[in-house]
Amino acid sequence: MPWVIFTVLLTTRLLFAFQDAYPEIAVDLSLADERVNLVQEGVDIALRLGPVADSSMKLRRLGESRRLLVSSPAYLKQRGTPKAPQELIEHEGVRMTNVMGSDRLRFLGPAGVEHAVRFDGRFRVDHGLAAREALLRVQPTYM
Numbered sequence: 001m002p003w004v005i006f007t008v009l010l011t012t013r014l015l016f017a018f019q020d021a022y023p024e025i026a027v028d029l030s031l032a033d034e035r036v037n038l039v040q041e042g043v044d045i046a047l048r049l050g051p052v053a054d055s056s057m058k059l060r061r062l063g064e065s066r067r068l069l070v071s072s073p074a075y076l077k078q079r080g081t082p083k084a085p086q087e088l089i090e091h092e093g094v095r096m097t098n099v100m101g102s103d104r105l106r107f108l109g110p111a112g113v114e115h116a117v118r119f120d121g122r123f124r125v126d127h128g129l130a131a132r133e134a135l136l137r138v139q140p141t142y143m
Contacts, residue, residue: 010047015029047062069088069105071091079092085115088117088119089117089118093119093121093122094125094131094135095124095125096124096131098126102121103119103120104117104118
């Protein structure tokens with residue numbers, strides 16, 4: 001899920017509950033799909049998805065997210081159902097360009113071995129709402 005949308009869905013209610021418990025604390029919530037320099041921006045707390053480049057920061061895992069590979073029945077009827085990950089190269093897709101590793105689709109095989117397939121996606125976008133619209137209306141395809 002795109003980062004800003006994920007953060008809004010995950011944190012907004014939690015932040016209101018936090019403020020109810022600690023009314024003396026003000027919250028200034030800043031949302032951005034791109035990564036910002038937390039030190040330069042004066043950020044006290046940040047929620048990030050994916051790998052963190054700066055290992056000097058104190059980190060705590062709050063949870064996990066997973067990517068889903070989906071398609072409409074109409075698309076599969078038109079283009080055929082892939083039988084193996086490598087066949088996805090021949091299919092259309094929506095790719096989030098601001099997601100680390102979005103140029104590869106990773107799958108775990110039956111023995112737990114990871115298989116990666118290159119994924120360019122004919123429709124590339126860097127914002128969650130645009131990706132959502134592309135998936136729902138523009139492209140009948142994969143993300």
